[in-house]
Amino acid sequence: MRVLLLLLVSVLLCPPAFAAAGPALPEVRLEPGDKLLQVAIRPASGTHLAEDLPLIVRLEDGYFDFQIAVQAVPAHGPARVLVPLFRDKRVVAWTLKVEGAACADDGTTCVPFHVEQVIERGVQPLRSRHAAQPGRLTRPPPAAPVGRVHREAQTEGPRPVLYDFFATWCPPCDRLREEFLEHPDWAEVVAAYQVVSLDADDPASFATKDRFRVGGYPTLILTSAEGLILERITGFPGAEEVARRLAVATTEDAAEGCPRALGAMRRAAARA
Secondary structure, eight states, rough: HHHHHHHHHHHHHSSOOOOOSSOOOOOEEEEEEEEEEEEEEETTTEEEEEETOOOEEEEEESOEEEEEEEEOOOSSSSSSEEEEOOEEEOEEEEEEEEEEEEEEETTOOOOEEEEEEEETTTTTTTTEEEEEEOOSOOOOOOOOOOOOOOOOOOOOSSSOOEEEEEOOTHHHHHHHIIIIIIGGGGGGTTSSSSSEETTTSGGGGHHHHHTTTTBBBSEEEEEEEEEEEEEEEOOOOHHHHHHHHHHHHHHHHHHHHHHHHHHHHHHHHHOO
16 A cells, blocks of 8 residues: 555656656548548647648559658538449459648647558448548658757756657647747746757657657646656646746755655565
């Protein structure tokens, strides 16, 4: 019982790196015709498809591969894509692949999603519905971010490290940068941290992104100079709220309470 109590205290003091966040993901509906397959990507309530990231739909059948990149994604409502449907008797299965991103209507968070579904002929109907999963199927080379200032971690003092995970197609990420990270009114606050901005689509960021289990954007991860996670903020709740949460996380009690709780938990577990 003591171990469970200490574990609960440590979780409250130390924000877990795997906290789930982000908007609900879309549903993909298939409507087959004689020669065409309609793929409808329906965003969940309170969300819309990201307009700055192409929606990619691919259909493979073992003989032909068809891929369409939809550049003009609807601002609201579902996106509908028609792809050629080859019904030759040699085809034993179709593989559907869909990639895109969804954003919350309140402008706080965006998250990439994908669908990869094998539909076996005679076993699964082509007319079906499929839930999207978080993440990308492919990791394309990133486009050069326009006007993005990349800050490398500084070494002139033991300051907390603030990891800024962003995507170039993510409007809330732009707001976080413009209204907080690079806004002159918050320059003194931001200067208290070693800020490291990481493009989520840049392969150089994948190891760090996976280590912190980042899935929605923007995501801020605040760590102590020793690497202890102090705070995680997914989405952009506003500059004042971000500044408040960072300040609370870096108070002396918050910074010291976490290692104390973890140490006590380990000692209790060793005695159990």
